[in-house]
Amino acid sequence: MLADLAAADVEFLGFHVFAGSQNLSADLICSAQRRTVDLILELARKSPPIRYVNLGGGFGIPYFDKDHPLELSAIAGNLAELLGTAIEPQLPEARVVIELGRYIVGECGVYVTRVVDRKESRGRQYLVVDGGLHHQLAASGNFGQVIRRNYPIAVGNRLGNEAEEVVNVVGCLCTPLDLLGDNVSLPRAEIGDLIVLFQAGAYGFTASPTAFLGHPPPVEVLV
Ligand SMILES: Cc1ncc(COP(=O)(O)O)c(C=O)c1O
Known part of the structure; x- marks a missing residue:
């Protein structure tokens, strides 16, 4: 042949x-x-x-x-x-x-998304953000990972603050797959705060289903 x-x-x-x-x-x-x-x-x-x-x-x-x-x-x-x-x-x-x-490129990228809601469900505290797996599929653990683990995560506008609570950070899509932080310890975040994921420069925007549910795509900024 x-x-x-x-x-x-x-x-x-x-x-x-x-x-x-x-x-x-x-x-x-x-x-x-x-x-x-x-x-x-x-x-x-x-x-x-x-x-x-x-x-x-x-x-x-x-x-x-x-x-x-x-x-x-x-x-x-x-x-x-x-x-x-x-x-x-x-x-x-x-x-x-x-x-x-x-x-x-992986270590060069930082993904920033905004908290749009806080809610408690079955004793768990949730931070709902305006981004999610449609921007950062790999960070949600749904890009071929066998075991889901959290990317490094922080509250961007409270970087100096001590962790105060254990939360789940979830995206705005209609699926439980849309999870950016599972039981992560963070400073208390309020609506409007910025959740930041590090190591997010690879398999984020280019690997994610950006059109899912018609939410806006992320903005890419080169610094
Ligand atoms: C054909 C091919 N080359 C290169 C790459 C880049 O791989 P990596 O990010 O592991 O360097 C990929 C990723 O899927 C690929 O499919």
Whole structure:
């Protein structure tokens, strides 16, 4: 099949493999990249010359208390070895790229939404905000996460204040999925206050169902 491409009327460039996202284990990323290169070398035996090798993204960022930043030096060493010992000798025409998403923009983004109501239900205190999963699907825990965990969250206009209450921060959509903070300890927030989610620059606006229920889209501000 790959060999047939040489005779077909297509411009075959090479391979693009994306193994997954939000990985904080340098060992696992190195292993995925090694296996990807092995696979491509194997396929290259039967393919036209390879001019492009894309090893995908997947570099994670810390969102939660126990997360540690990725150790880039191990990945850099592994990539240098793969280039020097495997790709350059065996695929000399190949341009090699990685395409990082989250690692580049995730930590740069802050999502700000306003409290429009406070209410108590079955003994729980809720802060209802004018945003929600239609702006920040990943922060709501509905973007492929197996276990939902809270993004770092704060009351933006009360940053110096001590936490006073445990609340659920919910969006304005008609679904219990629309949860931005589950049992989070925050200073007491009033209607009009600003709820802030950090690490929100990736898989927010671009991954969210912005048209859901016809609420206004978020405003993106580049600072
Ligand atoms: C094909 C492809 N490349 C790159 C990325 C970026 O991944 P990451 O944010 O893990 O770096 C994605 C994300 O889904 C993807 O689907």
